[in-house]
Amino acid sequence: MSGALTVSVVIVSRGRPDALRRCLLGVSQLRYDPFEVVVVADAAGRAALPGVPAAAHVKLIAFDAANISAARNAGIAAAAGAIVAFIDDDSVPEPTWLLHLVAGFRDPAVVAAGGFVRGRNGISFQSRGAMVNAAGRETPLPLDPARITLLRAAPGHAIKTEGTNMAFRRSTLAALGGFDPCYRFFLDETDLNLRLAERGAVTALAPLAQVHHGFDASATRRADRAPRDLSEIGASWAVFLGRHCAKARRAQVWADIQASERRRALRHMVAGRLEPRDVRRLMAGLHAGYADGLARASKPLSPLPDPTAPFLPFPQRPQARSVLLTGRPWSRQRLRTAARTERAAGNRVTVFRFSPSALFHRVAFTDEGIWEQTGGLWGKSDRSQPLIRLWSFAGRIRAEAKRVSRLRGFDAAT
Structure with a gap:
C-alpha cells in the first residue's frame, strides 16, 4: 500500500488478559500496511503479552489506574501514526477493519471515523451509525451499508463514534488534549465527539469497518452483562451534563437516565440475574456517583505531547492468504485439522460448518485465530432474513462467502 497513511492501533486493557490475547491475535491478521500497535495495560495484561504473536513489535505502556480516558491519552502520547485507531481488549477486528476505517481520511477534511460493531453472536449489530446530542441521546442515521458516508457535525449535534471502533x-486529538480524564469509564468518546462538533468536524462512517465486541466481564459488568456497579456511570453523566446540556434541561435528563437504569436493572432481575437488593444497591451507587461527578474539577485540557519513540511497524505477511474451508458437522475434525494447518502457514482462515437444520448462525473468532461460522443450512445469518429459507449446500456456501467477502478478504467465488 504505497503512500498509505500510518496508523497506530491503541488497545487499553484492564483485568482481561485472555481477552487481550485474543484481540491481539485478531489484530495480527489485519490487512493493512503500515500500522503499529500500542497496548496500554495493567499488570495482568502486561504479563499476557509475551505469548502473543509479534509481541516484540508492540509498544507496551504500563498503566494501572482505573481510568480509560487517561489510559487512552497515554496510548495517544506513544502513538506515532498519522491516524490513531482504538479497539477495546474484548473486541476482535475483521481482517479488513483498518482498510475500511482509514479510507475516509483520504479526504483532508475528515478528522474522525467510525465503523459498525457486531455483538457476541457475530451476526447482530450492537451499534451502527448515529448522531448524539448534548443530552447524550442517540439518533440512528440511515447509511448505505456498502460505502463510506462523510458527515459534518454541528454544535450540540455530534456524529457518534464507538470507543471500540473509532x-x-x-x-487533531493531540490539539484537543485527547480524552477528558474526568470520564473514568463512560461517555469519554461521546464528550470528544461533541467537542469535535463544536468545530464543525467531518466524520467518516464506514459500515464495512467492523469489529466483534464480546462484552467480557469487567469490574463494572458481569459476563452475562448484568451490571456490578453504576457509580462511575453516574459520575460520568454528572460531568457530561454539566459540560454539554443546557442547565434548564439537566434535571429532566438526569431523571430520564435514572429511570432508564432502573428499568435495565429490573430486566436483569426478572431474568434471574439480579436480586431486589442488587437493584437497590445499583441505584444507590448511581446516585452516589452522580454526586461525586458534580464535585470533579473541570480543568482545561492541555495538548498532548509528540511521541518520543518512532513509529514501530507491525510485521506483515504479504504472502498470507485468506482461506475458506467448508463442511458439515460430521466434518468437524477434518476442518479443524485443515484450519490449524493453514494457520500454522500464517494464513487467515474462515470455516463454514452448516448443519441440515434451521438453526440461527453464529460467528466466533477462536483462541487459535480461526473465524468459525456455524448454524443451519436453512437458518438465518442475517436477522432481516426469513426464519427458514431452502438452500442447497453449495448455494448457501456461495451466498455466505459473498456476504462476508469484503470483511474477511477472500474471493467470494472460493
Missing part, C-alpha cells in the same frame, strides 16, 4: 487524526 479513529482520529493524531494531530
Whole structure:
C-alpha cells in the first residue's frame, strides 16, 4: 500500500488478559500496511503479552489506574501514526477493519471515523451509525451499508463514534488534549465527539469497518452483562451534563437516565440475574456517583505531547492468504485439522460448518485465530432474513462467502 497513511492501533486493557490475547491475535491478521500497535495495560495484561504473536513489535505502556480516558491519552502520547485507531481488549477486528476505517481520511477534511460493531453472536449489530446530542441521546442515521458516508457535525449535534471502533487524526486529538480524564469509564468518546462538533468536524462512517465486541466481564459488568456497579456511570453523566446540556434541561435528563437504569436493572432481575437488593444497591451507587461527578474539577485540557519513540511497524505477511474451508458437522475434525494447518502457514482462515437444520448462525473468532461460522443450512445469518429459507449446500456456501467477502478478504467465488 504505497503512500498509505500510518496508523497506530491503541488497545487499553484492564483485568482481561485472555481477552487481550485474543484481540491481539485478531489484530495480527489485519490487512493493512503500515500500522503499529500500542497496548496500554495493567499488570495482568502486561504479563499476557509475551505469548502473543509479534509481541516484540508492540509498544507496551504500563498503566494501572482505573481510568480509560487517561489510559487512552497515554496510548495517544506513544502513538506515532498519522491516524490513531482504538479497539477495546474484548473486541476482535475483521481482517479488513483498518482498510475500511482509514479510507475516509483520504479526504483532508475528515478528522474522525467510525465503523459498525457486531455483538457476541457475530451476526447482530450492537451499534451502527448515529448522531448524539448534548443530552447524550442517540439518533440512528440511515447509511448505505456498502460505502463510506462523510458527515459534518454541528454544535450540540455530534456524529457518534464507538470507543471500540473509532479513529482520529493524531494531530487533531493531540490539539484537543485527547480524552477528558474526568470520564473514568463512560461517555469519554461521546464528550470528544461533541467537542469535535463544536468545530464543525467531518466524520467518516464506514459500515464495512467492523469489529466483534464480546462484552467480557469487567469490574463494572458481569459476563452475562448484568451490571456490578453504576457509580462511575453516574459520575460520568454528572460531568457530561454539566459540560454539554443546557442547565434548564439537566434535571429532566438526569431523571430520564435514572429511570432508564432502573428499568435495565429490573430486566436483569426478572431474568434471574439480579436480586431486589442488587437493584437497590445499583441505584444507590448511581446516585452516589452522580454526586461525586458534580464535585470533579473541570480543568482545561492541555495538548498532548509528540511521541518520543518512532513509529514501530507491525510485521506483515504479504504472502498470507485468506482461506475458506467448508463442511458439515460430521466434518468437524477434518476442518479443524485443515484450519490449524493453514494457520500454522500464517494464513487467515474462515470455516463454514452448516448443519441440515434451521438453526440461527453464529460467528466466533477462536483462541487459535480461526473465524468459525456455524448454524443451519436453512437458518438465518442475517436477522432481516426469513426464519427458514431452502438452500442447497453449495448455494448457501456461495451466498455466505459473498456476504462476508469484503470483511474477511477472500474471493467470494472460493
